[in-house]
Structures are given as structure tokens and as C-alpha cells.
Amino acid sequence: MKTPTELLADLVALPGPPGQEDAVRDYLAHTLEELGLPWRVDAKGNFLCGAENPKVIVTAHLDEIALMVAGMRHDGSLAVIPLGGVQPWKWGEGPVEVLPLEGGEPIPGVLSFGSIHTSHPATAIERSRAGNALTWGDARVLISPVQDIPVGSRVVMARSRRTLWPMGDKLSSYFLDDRADLAAWLKVIEAIQGSPKLGSGILFAATASEELGGHGALWLLGNTRPEVCIALEIGPIAPDNAIQLSATPTCWVTDGYAPTDPKDIALVQRAAQSAKTGVQFQALTRGGSDASCAAAQGLCARPITLAFPCENTHGFEIMHKDAMGKLAALTRAVLEALEQESTP
Secondary structure, three states, X not given: OOOHHHHHHHHHOOOOOOOOOHHHHHHHXXXXXXXXXXXXXXXXXXXXXXXXXXXXXXXXXXXXOEEEEEEEOOOXXXXXXXXXXXXXXXXXOEEEEEEXXXXXXXXXXXXXXXXXXXXXXXXXXXXXXXXXXXXXXXXXXXXXXXXXOOOOOEEEEOHHHOOOEEEOOEEEEEOHHHHHHHHHHHHHHHHHOOOHHHHOXXXXXXXXXXHHOOHHHHHHHHHHOOOEEEEEEEEXXXXXXXXXXXXXXXXXXXXOOOOOOHHHHHHHHHHHHHHOOOOEEEEOOOOOOHHHHHHHOOOOOEEEEEEEEEEXXXXXXXXXXXXXXXXXXXXXXXXXXXXXXHOO
């Protein structure tokens, strides 16, 4: 298998808006086939490898924040609305692609907020001069030639902007959330494939439509009801989260949906000591993971969210280049600790 950075470069280049994650699924399928491992896809689009009736599910999500076509304006441009927590100021003007509903070549476009050389009260620039924040109602996607685009079509950032930007010991790109976690997820699978005992009760799930509220995980866990769900996520760096932008993984102790049980916080702490990765514990005031969203619905008993520290979340994100490897090592150590816990 490729290195985590090589996997990440491949993954960020692939579009995967909620409900249309085919390109990312295909990449995972090819990677697991090279390892000789079987995989399957469920009715919701979750990509699965491992136990049919798992005690533990390890998730990383397939999808990314994106836009959806809401209609066509009088000038032939497209009106868009957000899919997930995408903000206009995070994307700005630039190239985008409109994905056909059933595959095929994407249609190139440009995300536009209009000219600044005007004082017309209906323009985005005049609204901003009055102190109003930009909204997606101010945005247009321009395409040429003008053509009918079905409402509901996904709009994603163009391939030209989907590249890694190395800077010293850091890596930056759009969509590290959750492509860096998928790279770590793959490395965990690679690491434990020769350990039948450790892998026997574990299901690895690359989940669909997480950015819409964990929809893929809720569907999956509603059918499997595992004891433990370990979600691989981002560790947002913010004034109310005292963590460092380093390779040291984080563990969420709470978020907007569910807290982590004290015994599982202690278990993660022991696992970090065993793996020599260290761990940064953080309490989130906003956000959720596959694990916490499922726990809030009563679909798993023990939510654990492990993450890599990340700056500029839902934008041009920044991480330490070694964070994926450390997160994979911590995840494996947590799985080993859970196995020891259930061994008489």
C-alpha cells in the first residue's frame, strides 16, 4: 500500500459530495483488492470491510462538503445551496464542477459573487459594504454554454484546486476532512489484516453522507447496533479547544451530540501510552461524528472519536504530515485495548 501522504494526495483529488461518493468508494475498493481483502457496499452507499455482526465499528466518512443546484437564474447561471457546513468565504470565487446525476464527465463552471464596480443595492458587494455577511443566495455558478442542469445536481470544487500544498512539516488542502482519516483508516486495515483474532469482531466502514448529519452511519448502526463505534475525524483548533497543531492525535471527550464515557477516555489514554503516540483530549462546543451522532440516537453504547489536529476546518485545512500515521497507530492500540477488555 502507498504511504499515508500518497494515499491522501490521491483521495483529495477525488470528488465525493454527499450521496455521490462513487469515485472515493472505487479508490478504496481498488486499494483493498490489492491487499486481497473482500469488501461490500450497503444500500446507503457505505463501503464495508470486515465482520457482518460487529462488536466494534471503525468509521471514516467518504463524503465532503459541497453545493447543490437549487435552480437556474434568469441570466442562465445556477443558484446553489450548501450540502453540509460549507461557507461562501471559505471557498470564494474559483473553478467548480457540476457532476451529472448518473455519471459522466463533469461540467466546468465558476463560482461567482459578481463585480465590485457597482453601487447597486442588490449586489453582493453593496450588501457587504453595508456590513452584511455573504450568503449562498449571493452566489452564482456560471457555465458555458448555458444549458439545463437538473435541480439536485452536486457542485464540487474543481480538480485544479484539489491538490496537496506541502509547507515544512505541515500539509494543507481542501477536504482533509475526511480524506486524511480515510488514509489512516486504510493503514489500520493494512496493519491488522494479519491478525485474525483482532479483526474478527471489527467492521471497518467508510460512511456516506456524514456531512449531512451522519446519515450513512445512522443507517448502518441502526442495523448492526455495535457496542463501540470509533469515528476517525478532525480535531478542530479553536480558542475553546486547547490543542496544538502537531502530529499528536486528539480524542473528543464531548461534542454537540454525546460525551465519551470516562472509562473510554481512560482506555484511550492507556492506548496512547502503549502506542507511544500521545493524545490530546478536547471538548468540542460544536460538531459531531459518526460515533456521537449514533450514540445520541441510541445506536451504539460507547462512542469514541479519534482525530488529527486541524486548522481552518471546512476550508483550506492544515495538518501535520505525520498525523495520519500517528492516528492509525492510536486507533490500532485502542482496538487492541478493547480486545484485551473482552478477553477473560
